[in-house]
Amino acid sequence: MKLQHNLGGLEGLDPINVETKVFVEPWEKRIFGIHTAMMALSNQLGSSPPKYAIEKVPTKFKSFWTWGHLRMGAEAMHPFEYFRLRYYEKWLGGISGFFVSEGYITQAELDTRTAEFLADSQKSAAPLPSGGSPAIDAQVTKYLREGDSPMRPLPAPPKFREGDQVRVKDVNSADHSRLPGNLKGKVAKVVRVYEGAFTYFFPTKDGIGTPMPVYSLVFKPEDLWEESLIDPNSVYYNDIFEVYLEAV
Template identity: 60%
Template sequence: MKLQHYIGGIEGLEPSSFEKKVFVQPWEERIFGIHVAMMALSNHLEAVKSVPTKFSSFWTWGHLRQGAEGMNPFDYFKYRYYEKWLGGISGFFVESGYVTEEELKSKTDAYLANLLAPLPSGGEPAIDDQVIEYLRLGDSPACDVEVQPKFKVGDVVTVKNPPPVDHCKLPGYLRTKKGVVDEVYEGAYNYYFPTGDGVGDPMPIYNVVFDSHDIWDSITEPNTKIYVQIFEGYLEDPA
């Protein structure tokens, strides 16, 4: 198993912090902006073909999450949210050959000597136009494909238990559990890339409802239902 897929339900934790800030350090918004730009300039988007960026990679939420799910699971909990982004994204740019670790290190040292040293300026405005246009248009997983859903509202379904893959869309706590189809979403939905455990090609998605006691027995609360949207590839008829 991969611990990152099994966060839901972990016991023995401290009270949750009700920190309402989006960014707790000013530097965090910079890595957020870089990630948005990468998604907006990803080579799978048709509009990007005419944009004068030197970025030529496929980059989506799926890629960011694959990085986080690929971390040593104990390290995963040592780093704050945007620290993981910084590690994953700078690692990607080095591994893909856009920058070298030496360049990054020497620039980091220069900024450590003077954090207020300015950033370079300039660049093609068409790049920024695409980034904002991406935010306005999105990148919908809905596909114009006819599919026949296997299940209907009210059906009891069992969640499959496929072996772990690099990136998974199935919360671990649901594996092998039985739920009831509450809604069949109209249409078909793909994922950015095949995950290797049954998701990727256009398929129906269901909203499945679980009684929390069917998942956690006595260590949950009364009168509690859990609703999860699940790709058809993760569901089967009860045995």
């Protein structure tokens, strides 16, 4: 399991960043906008609710891109790099790597352009490219307003009910996971069974991807952390996909 999958079980990750600004540097707004536009133009939107007429949008971006892909790109980093880089630097690395892997640019082109900007700081202040397409703008705006839903009809009744005791499986998280590493092997109580089934953006090696129930679980903090680190009157909740759970 990669270190960045297990943050909830680690101590001493100082210094803690108490930055209150959402965007610290101007380029962070830009990378957020790029990611949002990629989601709004992703090729799966023609089949996920609500359906978009994505095939009619005149975009050269023809790939599948979601929050999950962005998260997977960050988790694929070397742990030392993951902790060294700022939040939007991880985004920038994941998105840049995706454009290389999908063939939109080459690694050589990316390296050359990066070297140019590092050598001439004035380039970063140059005007942005002009132009664009009103149809693309309309699609991005529509997506920002309506989004896309991971909820699907239940393929089968949920395995667990409210009040059941369950154990979190010790699954191999591989390259990408939605299961916090410090919960593996821990016992919890089901406090809510969410309505419907939830799909993940793409299949992962640890079992999510197809529509399945999701449960809200309550854990005892003393089962997760040292006594000196917890408030004795607190409880801890986490929403977990069904494939990660087994009956006690």
